[in-house]
Every structure is written in C-alpha cells, then in structure tokens.
Amino acid sequence: MNRAIQHSHRWLNRLQTVLLVGAMLGVCSLAGSLLFGDDGVWMALAAAGFGLLITPGSAWRLTLHFYRARPIYPQEAPVLWQMLETLAERAELPGVPTPHFFPSPVINAFAVGSREQSAIALSDSLLQRLSPRELAGVLAHEISHIANNDLRVMGLADAVSRITAIFANLGQLFLLLSIPAMLFAGVVLEFNWPAILLLLFSPHLALLAQLGLSRTREYDADLNAAILTGDPLGLAQALAHIEQASKGWLALLLPGWGNPEPSWLRTHPPTAERIRRLQALAPAAPSHWLNYAPLLGYSVTPVPRAPRWRIGGLWR
DSSP states (O other): OOHHHHHHHHHHHHHHHHHHHHHHHHHHHHHHHHHHTHHHHHHHHHHHHHHHHSOTTTTHHHHHHHTTOEEOOTTTOHHHHHHHHHHHHHTTOSSOOEEEEEOOSSOOEEEEEOSSSEEEEEEHHHHHHSOHHHHHHHHHHHHHHHHTTHHHHHHHHHHHHHHHHHHHHHHHHHHHHHHHHHHHSOOOOOOOHHHHHHHHHHHHHHHHHHHHHHHHHHHHHHHHHHHHHSOHHHHHHHHHHHHHHHHTTHHHHOTTTTOOSOGGGOSSOOHHHHHHHHHHHOOSSOOOOSOOSOOTTOOOOOOSSOOOBOTTSOBO
16 A cells, blocks of 8 residues: 555644644533632543543343344354454454444444454344455454554544533533522623633533544544555445445435535545545455455355334334
C-alpha cells in the first residue's frame, strides 16, 4: 500500500481524536464551572475518569441479547472463522472475536466487548449479499475497532456528553426556579446571559464533537482494516455495496435520497470519501492474501424472530 498516505492518515486521525476528546472535556468542564465553579470542573473530570474505568465489555452480552443474536460456531462457517483467526492474529488481539448472527434486512455489522473478550455481530443480509472479499474487509474494520480500543474511547465520549447534558439541565432548572423569586418575592437577580446561553448550548457542542470523534474513529478503522487485509479495495467494494443497498432504486432518481442530514450530523463519514481514501491506499496490484473462495460449510440456523423497534430504542 501507499505508505506515505497511510502514515499521513494515521497521524491526522490520531490528532483529530486527541483534539475532539479535548474539546469535549473542555466543554464539559466549562459547563460544570459555570454552575459549581471549580467543583464543577472536578465533577466533569471525575465523570471522564468513570467513563474510562467502565469496561466496554461489561454489557456486550446484553447488547447481543437485544438483537436476538446467537453465536456462529466453527463447524457452521469454517471459512468465516478462518478469516477471523487470521485477522485477529494480525491485529495482535489476545483472542478471536466470536461471530454472532442476527436477522435483519439491513446490511449491518458491529463489534462489542473489549480487546480481551469481544464479539462481532453480522446480519443475515450482510452474510448473504457480500462476497467473501468484501466480508473480509468488513471483519477487518470491526476488528480494528476492537484493537484500537475505539469502544472505550466512545464510552468516554458518551460519559462526557451525558454529564454535559446534566449540567445544562441543572442550569435550566435553576433558571426556572429563580423566576418565581423575581416575580413574587421582589428579588432582583443579575444574570450573565452569555454564560447561560453557553451552558444551554453546551450539550449540542458536545454532541457535535462526539459525532466528529465517531467519524474520525471510522476513518482510522478503515485504514487499519486495509493494513490487516492488505486489500483496501475489498473494503471499498463492501462500502459501495452497502451504500447502494441502503439507498435502493430511489437513489437513481433522487441523488440526495437517503442522506437528509448534513455530513457533520452523522456518526459515519460520507461513503464516497471513505472509498476515495481506501482507493488512494490501494497498491498497483491487489494482494490476495486471503482465500476468497465461497464460504463452504456456511449454514447458520436462522434466529427465531427478527429484531423489532420498540419504545426506548432497543431491538428485541
């Protein structure tokens, strides 16, 4: 692969990660200081430390249960397991992530757990519609999230975002409680309106930084996946396939169909940009280090019922 571009992308991704995490901590600390002074700053830092201490694998079984996912055993998909073993070894993981299967019409995959114990959930649509070469790229992408501790980083970002929202809600509550005192008790209160507005908008600033962090970690996972497989174009083809399947035929008539929100409000970067970066990493001749033969022996038993969306946003 193009090593100059590879090192440039890796350095830029790490720099963006540090800056975005720092921005989130700064916004959270500022919101805390506006309410509680120095104590609020320490509360924000304590929340960040709590987010780091909580292992991302503590609730991974619960997540898989919500999706009604079940393990895929080696005898059911030996080539799939061979891919995972090879990729996990290249990523220097202490163990092989356990593949899981869940029914969904959407081509989807996600990783849960930690470096020590993890799982990768794959939808039946993904297993049926992606080629082995594309599947290898997707698996490498998810393993990269695990190897890079992205689940822990995003857990930290989520904790900081939540404590920022709590500070903002407390600020609104204090502001509402002060209104009766001014109206009925004749108390004259002086407000620092710029500080109040900053406090009220702090959750939105933290959310924008969190979304930017998520997009940066996706870019880094793409880069590491290309390194693990030695085949950036395999993942690029998978991304193009998934993008086409998610938009359907309406995208041919309406070019903007399927992307109503601007790119800076998405958790994932634009697919076209991800593909462009992967293509820039591609060598002159693809390195087919992996056997792209059909997944012989693949016969996963369907899960009894597909996941459904319920109140609370949980698939069950």
